[in-house]
Amino acid sequence: xxxxxxxxxxxxxxxxxxxxxxxxxxxxxxxxxxxxxxxxxxxxxxxxxxxxxxxxxxxxxxxxxxxxxxxxxxxxxxxxxxxxxxxxxxxxxxxxxxxxxxxxxxxxxxxxx
Amino acid sequence: xxxxxxxxxxxxxxxxxxxxxxxxxxxxxxxxxxxxxxxxxxxxxxxxxxxxxxxxxxxxxxxxxxxxxxxxxxxxxxxxxxxxxxxxxxxxxxxxxxxxxxxxxxxxxxxxxxxx
Numbered sequence: 082x083x084x085x086x087x088x089x090x091x092x093x094x095x096x097x098x099x100x101x102x103x104x105x106x107x108x109x110x111x112x113x114x115x116x117x118x119x120x121x122x123x124x125x126x127x128x129x130x131x132x133x134x135x136x137x138x139x140x141x142x143x144x145x146x147x148x149x150x151x152x153x154x155x156x157x158x159x160x161x162x163x164x165x166x167x168x169x170x171x172x173x174x175x176x177x178x179x180x181x182x183x184x185x186x187x188x189x190x191x192x193x194x
Numbered sequence: 195x196x197x198x199x200x201x202x203x204x205x206x207x208x209x210x211x212x213x214x215x216x217x218x219x220x221x222x223x224x225x226x227x228x229x230x231x232x233x234x235x236x237x238x239x240x241x242x243x244x245x246x247x248x249x250x251x252x253x254x255x256x257x258x259x260x261x262x263x264x265x266x267x268x269x270x271x272x273x274x275x276x277x278x279x280x281x282x283x284x285x286x287x288x289x290x291x292x293x294x295x296x297x298x299x300x301x302x303x304x305x306x307x308x309x310x
Contacts, residue, residue, distance in 0.1 A: 114297070114298075116298075116300075121302060122302060123285060123300040123301055123302040123303050124239075124285065124298075124300040125300070126297050126298070126299075129297060139297065169237070171239065173239075173298075182229060182241045182244050183241075183298055184241065185231075185238065185239035187237065187238050188237055188238070
């Protein structure tokens, strides 16, 4: 059982380029989340999805978009990357209704130059 | 608004010392959950514990213990007889249940360094 996988592991990207971070889970969890982690700021929610076909904005959604075409995949897209999007990005999932813990992927380290 | 404060940015201890990581939260919800996660140097986030707002019993798991006090809005984490392997960044988090999304609101983390 892989749990949550994220790709790529790391990426260096030129400003203005488009980039999609991939997240796949094999636990059939309903809810999925994208966070970014920045030094001194902890983890902040970018977007979330309670179930396939629905998405919502988190605390810092600007410059990012997501889609949830099926249960397993929750890609995060940066349409035109900027240096302030340099961060470590974590995808997470949660089984469903109720207050269950979130399980996190290994993260993607993104550098925008 | 929901908020989690971890005032200790970094703590250094020598192996076998006990150490307490503080977590103070703010919420207007009457039902909420609190969590602790560990992030070792390898970078992954490891779930440690979940506590709901109706259960104020302290919990102990091996060398780890948690003290939840609603009166002071605190959910502190104690490591007894610390070990080098405990070196990590520890995050306290609060679930946001307003819109039933169970979004996690994280504190800024406490970096614990345990020296041999």
